[in-house]
């Protein structure tokens with residue numbers, strides 16, 4: 163697997179792929195790869211002839227109080243994992259390639275970015291939309307793959323691709339979980355052993371609330387129980403546990419359509435997010 167860091171080198175490889183008539187899938191990442199990312203690569207290999215992964219820790223999506231400096235960076239291990247998974251090319255632009263001096267553009271998607279992480283992390287989704295637009299323009303993939311763990315991000319990218327006529331098929335890949343249910347995330351590496359053990363309360367609280375709502379418990383009551391369970395396990399603060407429409411992310415107070423139960427909460431210094439599908443009985 164080749165690693166390229168300049169736009170010219172990337173274009174040369176892409177020109178070869180196109181000359182051979184190959185379709186291209188892009189898996190955008192910020193590195194510190196885990197089995198969740200490998201599931202994206204695996205799905206990408208099914209969807210296209212050539213798979214490109216990108217690694218870029220995007221400063222624009224971190225607020226000044228967030229973990230940009232401490233975000234895990236381990237490119238050598240990432241390269242080994244990508245090679246083993248059958249990735250064809252790593253696109254690893256440097257900061258000045260991605261944001262050259264004078265860079266002054268921001269992409270903002272409204273609607274699905276309001277509330278949830280859009281409220282808890284002001285500016286975050288503008289940073290995501292901007293960097294993903296740039297990655298799409300740099301690689302011009304046929305298909306791009308994103309994890310459902312970042313559900314609000316997935317919906318914003320779908321909206322942006324439609325609105326800006328990117329002509330890229332967006333595939334959402336189900337969340338990969340550890341044996342105890344915790345969603346895989348690069349940020350799990352921050353958890354102490356005690357926090358890691360307490361963290362399983364997040365998928366459990368969501369699973370119980372989702373099951374209760376599906377059985378007819380009013381969403382507000384199920385959500386209050388989930389928040390209590392998270393607080394009891396040591397999560398503080400709980401930024402949100404909310405039931406939202408699975409496509410528009412509008413708030414849902416009666417389960418009369420496909421919904422998503424989404425949560426974000428902090429355990430020590432680590433902010434974890436998760437979500438589950440909640441479907442009305444047929």
Ligand code: PAF
Nearest residue numbers: 190191192220290293312
């Ligand atoms: O989900 C991520 O890892 C990032 O938000 C993304 C999509 C790579 C943009 O930086």
